[in-house]
Amino acid sequence: MNRSDCPISNALDHLGDKWSLLIIRDLALFGKRSYSALQGSAEGIATNILSSRLASLEASQLLTKAPDPADKRRQIYRLTEAGKDLLPILLEMILWSAKHNPGDLAIPDDLVQMAANDRAGLLARLRERIDSDSF
């Protein structure tokens, strides 16, 4: 299954490419759960790429797909526990960009502050938000 015995290479095999991690971001931080919501991302993901990345993230067991109880024709995408555990990687990317590419990036000040003061607390809050139905 693993193409290398290196844990970093392994993580990258499951993440695939930039688009996969942006889909994880949309599910983890922006509360998106439907195909159409994911398609509306700022980066303008092509529909064939979105489909293929969702399928491979599902195969890697980072997300699940299930019919929406409210509308069975619609699929709802949710992060698995392994998918939610990617949050610290996303957080470190945000902090890296906050430090090295300030300026026009949309980085909430309080997030950077909280990460410095109480990283574990911040991650716990972000995770709770993913699990809440209102998100």
Next chain:
Amino acid sequence: MNRSDCPISNALDHLGDKWSLLIIRDLALFGKRSYSALQGSAEGIATNILSSRLASLEASQLLTKAPDPADKRRQIYRLTEAGKDLLPILLEMILWSAKHNPGDLAIPDDLVQMAANDRAGLLARLRERIDSDSF
């Protein structure tokens, strides 16, 4: 310069793809500094991909290239401060793999333990190692 105002998308633009992050790994964690050492990685990077990724990482100011003082025909690659600041992202990938893909992965037990007990101390030690000439 930035194709999106999202800090995660920005980080991924600079990292490029899997190969870029494996090159960063080799410089940050395996002490590799020459083209030939980088080419000898377990994942078997093709020489044209290695060249193009080194050039784009240099353009993104994540690494520098300079002639080896001991042998001017040889180039030495070193991480910049921004490149070294990718260490926490690599660490989180290692920890994610340690949790979700245990088994055949080469994950030092003491690294996982240290990350849990003293994450800041571990990152400081890894960073010192990058800066030491013997690494």
